[in-house]
Structures are given as structure tokens and as C-alpha cells.
Amino acid sequence: MKVKTPLLITLLFLGVQLFGVSGALLDVARAAPAMPVTVASTRAALTPRAGGQMREFRLTASAITYEFVKGQPTTAWAYNNQVPGPELRVREGDLVRVIFTNNLPEPTTIHWHGVNVPTSMDGVPDISQPPVRPGGTFTYEFIATPAGTRWYHAHFAEHKQLQLGLYAPLIIEPREVNTRYDRDYTITFGEWSADALHPDHNQPNGGMGNMMSDDMMGDDMMSTPDDPNVIFTVNGKASPLATRLLVRQGERVRLRFINASAIQKHVIRLEGHTMKITHVDGNPLLPPREVDAIEIGTGERYDVEVTANNPGVWALHCARPGHAERGLKTLVRYEGAADDSRESADTRNTRRFRVWPDTILSQRQAAGETTRPDKQFQLTLSGGMMMGGMMGGDDENTWTINGKAYPNTDPLVVKQGDRVRVQLFNMSMEDHPMHLHGHSFAVLQYDGRPITPMVRDTVTLRHMESYDIEFVADNPGTWFFHCHNAEHMEGGLITLVKYQ
Ligand code: C2O
Numbered sequence: 001m002k003v004k005t006p007l008l009i010t011l012l013f014l015g016v017q018l019f020g021v022s023g024a025l026l027d028v029a030r031a032a033p034a035m036p037v038t039v040a041s042t043r044a045a046l047t048p049r050a051g052g053q054m055r056e057f058r059l060t061a062s063a064i065t066y067e068f069v070k071g072q073p074t075t076a077w078a079y080n081n082q083v084p085g086p087e088l089r090v091r092e093g094d095l096v097r098v099i100f101t102n103n104l105p106e107p108t109t110i111h112w113h114g115v116n117v118p119t120s121m122d123g124v125p126d127i128s129q130p131p132v133r134p135g136g137t138f139t140y141e142f143i144a145t146p147a148g149t150r151w152y153h154a155h156f157a158e159h160k161q162l163q164l165g166l167y168a169p170l171i172i173e174p175r176e177v178n179t180r181y182d183r184d185y186t187i188t189f190g191e192w193s194a195d196a197l198h199p200d201h202n203q204p205n206g207g208m209g210n211m212m213s214d215d216m217m218g219d220d221m222m223s224t225p226d227d228p229n230v231i232f233t234v235n236g237k238a239s240p241l242a243t244r245l246l247v248r249q250g251e252r253v254r255l256r257f258i259n260a261s262a263i264q265k266h267v268i269r270l271e272g273h274t275m276k277i278t279h280v281d282g283n284p285l286l287p288p289r290e291v292d293a294i295e296i297g298t299g300e301r302y303d304v305e306v307t308a309n310n311p312g313v314w315a316l317h318c319a320r321p322g323h324a325e326r327g328l329k330t331l332v333r334y335e336g337a338a339d340d341s342r343e344s345a346d347t348r349n350t351r352r353f354r355v356w357p358d359t360i361l362s363q364r365q366a367a368g369e370t371t372r373p374d375k376q377f378q379l380t381l382s383g384g385m386m387m388g389g390m391m392g393g394d395d396e397n398t399w400t401i402n403g404k405a406y407p408n409t410d411p412l413v414v415k416q417g418d419r420v421r422v423q424l425f426n427m428s429m430e431d432h433p434m435h436l437h438g439h440s441f442a443v444l445q446y447d448g449r450p451i452t453p454m455v456r457d458t459v460t461l462r463h464m465e466s467y468d469i470e471f472v473a474d475n476p477g478t479w480f481f482h483c484h485n486a487e488h489m490e491g492g493l494i495t496l497v498k499y500q
């Protein structure tokens, strides 16, 4: 290795390999210094990595008539006329070329969330590329890395364009597949709002009433106000339209959850079953954790393994009040089970439910090896009601990093090869799923205590939580680092990571 890779991250990556899932992450760390594909001007020279192939796709965004909710045909904005857009499946190391045409009445771009693409392919308007105008085309090209559950979505007017349907899964298979599943289902959660098409599109804030009635899990009074007019979807359809998932007794089933919602997090449960989390944001979780419910912030992904050992017809749904009723529910049906109308009842004791991430965060964990980062930043996230209160105004939708809203936030200036530590602290009342473009990071500490590291690209900070994350600056360019809640983004919760 030419540059010294931070020990902790190296160990993490080694762990990944020992566990036998894939050498993907290791490759990322190792290839960093020499990787020529990260420079925009070398675009024409992109070639698949050894063993990889050239994969070409065509995507067109256009307005379609679509039924998110039974009996309510409406306008959706869709990739290739479907919501979610087509799932792209490639293998790690493939050269992916996507010829994109925008047939929408307004500009758009595509962001490849969780993929370490060159900065010019990252889809951030005016930073990576000019927005693709109506009638325009753009060719995205990148090497598929790292392996895992990724996704792609519009990165222009996200609030509106995500709620209208511009999102889809992107699965990067590892070079070597060591775990075989009998079924592999991708389950993408979305939002649809009838307001989305209106020019004066803005969400009423739910206010205190909603905040107080939040989670049945009782673990977060503070969250994000829920707009009762927003409908939730599972693979593009609100319950009961959502496609059921078929399993057979004895099967080993993989579910890949993607939260493509513009605003809301969900608490996902599969009645009658536990879920073993094997991957967070597509990256192996070591060791895997067995849970009963998963809190999933916008932008986040969880791969879980379920053993089909409890025949019946089971609800897969969000446990937050009102979310299943507003669409976030489908059914897992065992082959041979009675008809769907007879849902099986879960009789397990809900008091002992283990909810991710709480069960994990409350565990005492051995301190990892600590080494000294090259650069360190502290980011305090604030805004919303706090801001309104402090300013004595009604500026409820200003969201800040260290007191500043984008574009006035201070960029994180790094240089190639730096190991960068970022200490995040959320002093606002709402959740912030913080997403870093172009890099994966290791989550090292929670509330000042070391946790078993996990590699992610998005981490959700709830009220008064803090996380320390670390990444290697191995992908030169200018990158968004922002809250994935589209409303908070609009309100300024964005900063840049800039290479010197
Ligand atoms: Cu998935 Cu900048 O976002």
C-alpha cells in the first residue's frame, strides 16, 4: 500500500474480507492512491476493472399516469415509465454507462447514491454538471463500486421529484457471492403527495401535536413532523396495492430495504419474524445483528436475512402511528397459505422488541484502536423551531451547520489521502440523515463512546445525538455532504467537502 490507510478502517475492511462477503471495500481503500477514474477529464478513458464488463442502460424520465393509491390515477414522474424506476443490477468493477434523456417539463439530474463515482458524474446541479434541461440528454459513466445495495434518484428539486417517483434501486453484486439466498427482494419505500405537482409546493409543518404522538416504540418524541397528506408506498404502491412477497417454508430470504422517501423515516417490522441485519447502506455489518424492527432514515438502506420458518400471511409494515394506514404495508405470503385476507397475528411480546439502532447503541462496546486523523471537523446541526425561536421570527425552515445555511456554510477542505474525522452533533428537534457523496465512511463513535465500527454513506442523527465518522479522502472533487430530508436541504442543511 502506498499510503498508510488508517488502522481502524483497514481492520474493518479486512473484517469484511475475512467474513467472506467481498473484497469490495478493501479494494476501495487500497485502490485510492492510484485510482485514475476519479478525475473528470479521464472520463473517456474509463474501462471496466479486471473481470468487469461494460454495461449500458437507457433511462428516460417522463410524466406518466400512475396509480400510487387504489382508484386515484394521478401524474407521476418516472424513469422508463415505472415507479420505482428499473432496478439496475451490475457487478462490482463493471463500467456502467447510462444514457439519460429528460422528457420532463423541468430540469433534473441523477445522483448515484452510495456509489463512489467521479465527481462529474455525481448529479449535483451546477457542482457536478449543469442540470439536464427538458428534452436534453446526459451520459453518466462510472465504475460500479463499492458492492452493495445502492440507489439512484433525482437530485434536482428533490422534495418534488422524489415525491413524484424519480428513484430506483441500483444493486452492485460483489465479484464473489458467498451467501446464497432463495429469494432476493428489493423493497423501496417512497412518498407520494398530491401537492407535489403544485407550484407552491410546500409541506405544512405538523407541529407539536404530531410530534408528541410519534413513535409507538416510545424512543423518540422528537422526530420530523408528519404531514398527514403524504401517502407512503412500497415499491411504488400504497397498501393494499403493494405487491405481495412470496416465500416458501424453509427458505433463506434476503430483503433489501431502501428508504427513498423525501422526508420521513420509518420503523420497519415483519410480523412473526426476526430480521438479521447483514448490511447497512449496502456495506457488510460485522457482526450481523438480529432485530425485531429497523428505524430507517431517508437515504438509508438495510439488507436483512429472514428465515421463513413461520408459515402464514404476515404484514411487512412501518410501525410508526398511521404509516401502515397511509400505505406503508405489504404482505409476505407463504406458499400454500390461505388467502391474503387472513393476516396472521403476531403473538410475540412487543415489550422485548429490539429496535435498530437503539439496541446497538445501548450496548457497551470495546474501544477500537484509535489513530489520529489528518483533519478533524465539528459540525453542529441546528435550525427549524430552534432557529425560529432564536431569531424571534417564523423562519422555521432554515436549517444550519455551525450556525450557517448553505451556500454560506464553511466547506470541509481536505487533500487527497487525508483521513478525515467529522464529529456531528444534532442540537435541533428533528432527525437529520446526513449523507456524504462520493465516499463511504466508518461510523466510529456514538455520543462520545466507541461503537463497533460500521461502514455507511448516510447516518441519521436524532435529537441531541452525536456521531463521529471517518473517511479517507480518496475521490478528488467537490462533494455534497447534506441532510437527506429534502425539506432540510431546501432549508440549507448542506455543506461541501472540497479537495485542495
Ligand atoms: Cu441520495 Cu445528495 O443524495
Ligand code: CU
Pocket (backbone or CB within 6 Å): 399, 430, 431, 432, 433, 483, 484, 485, 488, 489, 493
Ligand atoms: Cu435534516
